[in-house]
Amino acid sequence: MRVLVVEDDPDVATDIADALRDAGFIVDAARDGEDAWFRGDVEDYDIVILDLGLPRLDGLSVLRRWRAAGREMPVLILSARGDWTEKVEGIETGADDYLAKPFKMGELIARVRGLVRRAAGHASPVLRVGRLALDTRRLSAALDDVPLRLSPLEFRLLDYLAHQAGRSVSAGELAEHLYGVSETGDTNAIEALVARLRRKLGPDVIETRRGFGYHLAGGEP
Amino acid sequence: MKIRSLHLRLLLSAGIAVFVALAVAWFAMTWLFERHLERRVAADLMRDAKPLLANLALAPDGKPLARNPPIDARFAVPVSGLYWQLSTAAGSERSRSLWDQTLPASHDAESGQWTQRVVIGPFGQRILLLERLVRLNRQGPPVLVQLAHEEATLHRARDEFGHDLMLFLGVLWAVLCAAAWAQVRLGLRPLGRVRRELLELQRNPAARLGADHPREIRPLSQAIDDLAEARERDLLRARRRAADLAHSLKTPLAALSAQSRAARRAGAAEAADGLDRAIATVSATIEAELARARAAAARRSQGSATASPLQVAERIVGVVERTEAGARLVFEVDIPAALKVPVDSDDLMELLGALIENAARFARRRVRIGAHQDADTVNLGVEDDGHGLDISVEQAVLRGGRLDEAGSGHDGLGLSIARDLTEATGGWITLDRSPLGGLLVSMCWSDEAGAI
Numbered sequence: 016m017r018v019l020v021v022e023d024d025p026d027v028a029t030d031i032a033d034a035l036r037d038a039g040f041i042v043d044a045a046r047d048g049e050d051a052w053f054r055g056d057v058e059d060y061d062i063v064i065l066d067l068g069l070p071r072l073d074g075l076s077v078l079r080r081w082r083a084a085g086r087e088m089p090v091l092i093l094s095a096r097g098d099w100t101e102k103v104e105g106i107e108t109g110a111d112d113y114l115a116k117p118f119k120m121g122e123l124i125a126r127v128r129g130l131v132r133r134a135a136g137h138a139s140p141v142l143r144v145g146r147l148a149l150d151t152r153r154l155s156a157a158l159d160d161v162p163l164r165l166s167p168l169e170f171r172l173l174d175y176l177a178h179q180a181g182r183s184v185s186a187g188e189l190a191e192h193l194y195g196v197s198e199t200g201d202t203n204a205i206e207a208l209v210a211r212l213r214r215k216l217g218p219d220v221i222e223t224r225r226g227f228g229y230h231l232a233g234g235e236p
Numbered sequence: 237m238k239i240r241s242l243h244l245r246l247l248l249s250a251g252i253a254v255f256v257a258l259a260v261a262w263f264a265m266t267w268l269f270e271r272h273l274e275r276r277v278a279a280d281l282m283r284d285a286k287p288l289l290a291n292l293a294l295a296p297d298g299k300p301l302a303r304n305p306p307i308d309a310r311f312a313v314p315v316s317g318l319y320w321q322l323s324t325a326a327g328s329e330r331s332r333s334l335w336d337q338t339l340p341a342s343h344d345a346e347s348g349q350w351t352q353r354v355v356i357g358p359f360g361q362r363i364l365l366l367e368r369l370v371r372l373n374r375q376g377p378p379v380l381v382q383l384a385h386e387e388a389t390l391h392r393a394r395d396e397f398g399h400d401l402m403l404f405l406g407v408l409w410a411v412l413c414a415a416a417w418a419q420v421r422l423g424l425r426p427l428g429r430v431r432r433e434l435l436e437l438q439r440n441p442a443a444r445l446g447a448d449h450p451r452e453i454r455p456l457s458q459a460i461d462d463l464a465e466a467r468e469r470d471l472l473r474a475r476r477r478a479a480d481l482a483h484s485l486k487t488p489l490a491a492l493s494a495q496s497r498a499a500r501r502a503g504a505a506e507a508a509d510g511l512d513r514a515i516a517t518v519s520a521t522i523e524a525e526l527a528r529a530r531a532a533a534a535r536r537s538q539g540s541a542t543a544s545p546l547q548v549a550e551r552i553v554g555v556v557e558r559t560e561a562g563a564r565l566v567f568e569v570d571i572p573a574a575l576k577v578p579v580d581s582d583d584l585m586e587l588l589g590a591l592i593e594n595a596a597r598f599a600r601r602r603v604r605i606g607a608h609q610d611a612d613t614v615n616l617g618v619e620d621d622g623h624g625l626d627i628s629v630e631q632a633v634l635r636g637g638r639l640d641e642a643g644s645g646h647d648g649l650g651l652s653i654a655r656d657l658t659e660a661t662g663g664w665i666t667l668d669r670s671p672l673g674g675l676l677v678s679m680c681w682s683d684e685a686g687a688i
Binding site for chain 1: 483484486487489490491492493494495497498515519523526530551552553554555557558559560562563564565566567568569582585586588589590601602604621
């Protein structure tokens with residue numbers, strides 16, 4: 016696993032690099048935004064850890080350039096500011112996760128592993144049902160090729176329904192799949208989740224079949 | 237005793253000044269009136285003297301003779317207060333009203349012109365005496381012609397006039413006092429406005445008194461505005477410096493964490509533990525300082541900004557859904573698209589961010605973010621289906637203490653940030669049990685808190 020650590024503070028950069036090496040990663044380091052952008056553009060990394068306050072080119076601009084050039088590796092943002100405006104901007108620019116300084120190294124390693132696992136887990140990343148396309152790598156959906164952002168839970172619900180080949184699935188079964196064990200009241204959470212998905216995807220993508228459950232119609236073209 | 241009320245002080249001084257002026261006027265007018273009366277009486281006496289003088293004759297024995305006495309009936313009534321008397325060295329003739337009395341002898345009466353004096357006369361009366369020496373012919377003896385009018389009637393008339401005048405001036409004093417009251421009210425009204433504007437300035441440090449004041453008040457309002465401006469600039473600079481300092485400490489803290497881990501690897505676990513504890517304390521202090529700076533900035537921009545909670549909540553949910561805690565949850569956002577809250581959108585982002593992240597940490601399956609507008613308030617709520625609040629936190633809230641001091645770590649800090657921001661924007665925050673089972677945090681802003 017190759018990881019690019021972009022951090023201008025030498026102590027922090029060395030610490031992260033050491034910890035990642037200990038965790039079995041191959042680590043490259045960049046100290047400024049220009050260098051980071053160049054490396055990320057020409058080499059393939061499994062994940063990038065990107066500080067936002069960088070000399071020469073700020074972290075968000077680097078991320079924007081990568082995404083504009085179609086570089087889709089997972090990016091975990093590190094920032095000293097830690098306010099929500101910056102978090103939201105980072106995620107909306109295309110980051111996959113966010114960690115505020117000072118952080119616990121254990122948490123950083125766990126998040127890096129989680130992102131790598133998520134990105135690498137799907138051999139065939141795109142699944143199509145009707146007008147709906149599920150990108151299993153970026154956990155996103157597209158309806159008529161218009162991208163929609165989904166939460167991991169929403170994605171897992173759609174993914175499960177998509178794999179049922181037209182079968183209707185009850186709320187109880189969905190709860191059991193999503194939460195492991197189904198408890199009283201979990202079907203309410205499933206109803207709320209479906210309502211939220213319908214708001215994002217339109218009313219006809221997930222149909223309710225009375226007495227049977229939910230069915231992914233994908234919105235007939 | 238010092239009077240503290242400017243209103244009362246001006247009214248009292250106006251009342252006293254008007255009273256003194258009217259009292260002086262009363263004395264002057266009654267004195268003038270008395271003088272006028274005396275002149276009138278003297279003129280009347282001279283008129284009465286004319287027939288006496290015209291028909292004055294001397295008896296063979298040298299006594300004066302009044303062949304045509306004045307016709308006024310009071311000359312015939314004893315002790316009437318109106319008297320005449322003609323005197324020569326040989327004897328005198330006088331009005332009946334003098335009865336057996338005589339008018340006082342004169343030592344300085346002149347011939348050719350009337351002289352006038354006030355003396356004690358017949359019957360012990362104070363009289364106004366008019367007298368003149370007349371010679372009927374060059375060789376003849378001088379005849380002293382005297383006419384008198386008692387003063388008591390003049391004084392009575394003066395007193396009656398003085399009494400009536402006093403009543404009139406009393407009413408005039410009351411009217412002038414009322415006018416002064418109206419004038420003081422009108423004159424001090426701009427100060428009332430300055431007071432209201434200062435209260436607004438206290439509530440919202442970005443407010444200013446403005447230039448729309450009377451010319452006399454303008455230097456004051458300008459000075460206050462300048463002071464507020466300078467104070468706000470200083471505060472802003474200090475806060476910005478504190479926030480910059482807090483931010484700038486984060487990277488060195490991360491570096492210090494690196495050193496702590498290096499120490500731990502080198503076998504100095506105890507030193508590393510100490511470092512970690514110090515780092516945690518400094519981090520918490522920094523977060524609290526940043527939250528305070530944010531609340532202060534929110535207070536400054538209060539009343540001027542609004543934000544759409546739907547948009548902000550959706551964007552935050554987009555981030556929280558990607559965190560480990562958020563990835564397993566359903567986020568229900570139930571906010572009307574047109575609804576606005578009187579908070580700047582960056583502040584609302586911090587406010588909702590802190591609460592939604594908090595809810596996600598404790599929720600089991602669901603987090604609900606709802607908002608609605610009542611007749612005069614707008615309400616925003618974040619709730620979860622978790623275990624609810626610790627008793628210690630609830631007690632801290634009831635005590636009005638800071639939530640982050642309630643000893644429940646991050647849980648309290650998120651609520652504390654939210655409370656600081658809500659209160660800084662003129663709203664209030666309440667904690668309750670959610671129908672979902674967990675904690676319901678409600679924020680309310682009244683319509684007056686800003687344009688909604």
